[in-house]
Amino acid sequence: MVKDENVEFICLMFTDINGIIKNVEVPVSQLDKVLANKITFDGSSIDGFTRIEESDMLLHPDLSTWLIFPWGEEHGKVARLICDIYKTDGTPFEGDPRVNLKRIIKKMHDMGYTHFNIGPEPEFFLFNTDEHSNPTLHLNDDGSYFDFSPVDLGVNVRKDIVLGLEKMGFEVEASHHEVAPGQQEIDFKYQDAISAADSIETFKLVVKTIAKEHGLYATFMPKPVQGINGSGMHINMSLFNGDDNIFDDANDMLSPTAKKFMSGLLKHARALTAINNPTVNSYKRLVPGYEAPTYIAWSSKNRSPLIRVPAAKGKSKRIEMRSVDPTTNPYLAIAAILDAGLDGIASDYELMPEVKDNIYEMSEEKRREENIVDLPSTLHNSLKALRKDEYVQQSLGKGLTNSFFAAKNAEWARYQQTVSQWERDTYMSQY
Numbered sequence: 001m002v003k004d005e006n007v008e009f010i011c012l013m014f015t016d017i018n019g020i021i022k023n024v025e026v027p028v029s030q031l032d033k034v035l036a037n038k039i040t041f042d043g044s045s046i047d048g049f050t051r052i053e054e055s056d057m058l059l060h061p062d063l064s065t066w067l068i069f070p071w072g073e074e075h076g077k078v079a080r081l082i083c084d085i086y087k088t089d090g091t092p093f094e095g096d097p098r099v100n101l102k103r104i105i106k107k108m109h110d111m112g113y114t115h116f117n118i119g120p121e122p123e124f125f126l127f128n129t130d131e132h133s134n135p136t137l138h139l140n141d142d143g144s145y146f147d148f149s150p151v152d153l154g155v156n157v158r159k160d161i162v163l164g165l166e167k168m169g170f171e172v173e174a175s176h177h178e179v180a181p182g183q184q185e186i187d188f189k190y191q192d193a194i195s196a197a198d199s200i201e202t203f204k205l206v207v208k209t210i211a212k213e214h215g216l217y218a219t220f221m222p223k224p225v226q227g228i229n230g231s232g233m234h235i236n237m238s239l240f241n242g243d244d245n246i247f248d249d250a251n252d253m254l255s256p257t258a259k260k261f262m263s264g265l266l267k268h269a270r271a272l273t274a275i276n277n278p279t280v281n282s283y284k285r286l287v288p289g290y291e292a293p294t295y296i297a298w299s300s301k302n303r304s305p306l307i308r309v310p311a312a313k314g315k316s317k318r319i320e321m322r323s324v325d326p327t328t329n330p331y332l333a334i335a336a337i338l339d340a341g342l343d344g345i346a347s348d349y350e351l352m353p354e355v356k357d358n359i360y361e362m363s364e365e366k367r368r369e370e371n372i373v374d375l376p377s378t379l380h381n382s383l384k385a386l387r388k389d390e391y392v393q394q395s396l397g398k399g400l401t402n403s404f405f406a407a408k409n410a411e412w413a414r415y416q417q418t419v420s421q422w423e424r425d426t427y428m429s430q431y
Contacts, residue, residue: 008076019329059083097331119190119236135217139182180228197330220326223284230285248317264344271389274382339395
């Protein structure tokens with residue numbers, strides 16, 4: 001393929017603790033070395049990886065992730081391989097988010113299930129850029145949900161993104177303008193857990209690259225503009241054993257196993273929020289009034305709870321977790337969600353009753369009567385919830401947990417020390 005497609009460079013990609021793509025690019029003259037797992041890098045320079053005295057790390061490419069980027073051919077084509085991180089003694093590095101997800105998948109296999117399907121729904125905003133190609137605060141259009149050209153000015157960008165994704169092997173199911181001005185959504189077909197996480201990371205790269213070619217800036221920041229909806233990444237999930245969807249039940253909305261799985265998600269929901277919504281800005285989206293969930297509940301009838309059961313049957317039967325946003329590290333999020341569900345299957349948690357009423361319109365007293373608890377309202381509160389939940393910490397493993405807390409506590413500390421324009425506008429004239 002390298003010879004036939006005139007590939008000149010190979011990007012060896014991996015992901016740090018924050019879900020940011022990193023890569024080591026090598027010329028194709030190093031292909032034999034790549035395939036022999038002999039490409040090294042300095043792990044001490046990567047957030048959440050390792051100490052400087054243990055810095056040498058090895059890249060083990062997953063050959064099933066081979067694809068050729070549909071851009072940048074002026075110096076020959078560029079291909080990519082997603083890699084697992086290994087230590088120099090030949091063992092997988094437990095601080096690699098992708099390696100950790102594989103550990104949880106093995107646990108799933110040991111419990112008798114063959115695969116965990118994930119269908120993500122990532123949303124993003126398109127902003128105009130200035131003469132230096134830096135993002136401005138001006139959205140690229142004033143469109144809204146399912147608007148059509150000429151109101152929807154993102155249509156050509158989305159078309160090029162879809163065409164680019166399809167060239168790279170994605171099966172795109174739909175693309176459309178979302179509710180807020182400048183907000184877009186492109187949905188691709190469900191995949192197994194590892195492939196889905198790989199695809200989410202690749203998707204972000206493609207969106208940003210093609211938006212830049214159009215003179216626009218794409219951001220997956222959950223709430224870049226106040227007063228309008230933020231961007232989420234709903235996660236649709238189903239558990240399979242061979243060809244059988246374990247969540248499906250011909251006589252009920254969900255199988256008993258699916259209900260137990262969901263009880264685990266609800267049990268660990270507050271701790272999961274730290275992983276699913278890992279930035280200070282994430283919590284500006286998780287507020288009432290903007291279609292994002294703020295309460296721990298489930299329903300098949302409305303979209304205000306944390307978990308929704310879409311109207312589907314057979315192999316399409318699934319559970320949708322609506323809190324997740326696209327700043328999450330998909331390897332960490334999928335691992336933690338899967339492990340929380342497996343805990344529900346293995347335990348005897350009581351599933352709370354379905355909530356059929358709009359929770360946003362309930363009084364606080366009514367929510368207390370129905371035992372509906374709030375999601376954490378800040379990154380600080382979600383980190384406290386994670387600190388109390390040893391099971392979810394075990395889903396990440398000790399190394400990743402420590403690195404995650406270190407990174408996020410530092411982020412919260414920086415935020416606390418920042419004085420915003422809102423504070424100056426509100427307090428300087430009063431005091």
